[in-house]
Amino acid sequence: MDMTGAKWRKSSYSGSNGGSCVEVADNLAGVVLVRDTKDRDGATLAVSPATWQSFVNLAKTLGPTA
Known part of the structure; x- marks a missing residue:
C-alpha cells in the first residue's frame, strides 16, 4: 500500500510526554491508517473509513479510562 501522501495526526487526548499514543491518517481515499507513535x-493498521468511524463512536461511548 502506498502511504506516501498520508498526513498523520495524534489524538488531542495524547499528552506530550511520549506515552502510549497512536497516530491516524484519514486523508487517503477509501482507507484509514493507524500506527504506534x-x-x-x-x-x-489499515481499515475502512466505516470501520474507523464505528471504532471512534464506540470509544466516545465508553469514554476515557484511567
Missing part, C-alpha cells in the same frame, strides 16, 4: 516504521 513509538514505532512509526513498524506495522500500520
Whole structure:
C-alpha cells in the first residue's frame, strides 16, 4: 500500500510526554491508517473509513479510562 501522501495526526487526548499514543491518517481515499507513535516504521493498521468511524463512536461511548 502506498502511504506516501498520508498526513498523520495524534489524538488531542495524547499528552506530550511520549506515552502510549497512536497516530491516524484519514486523508487517503477509501482507507484509514493507524500506527504506534513509538514505532512509526513498524506495522500500520489499515481499515475502512466505516470501520474507523464505528471504532471512534464506540470509544466516545465508553469514554476515557484511567
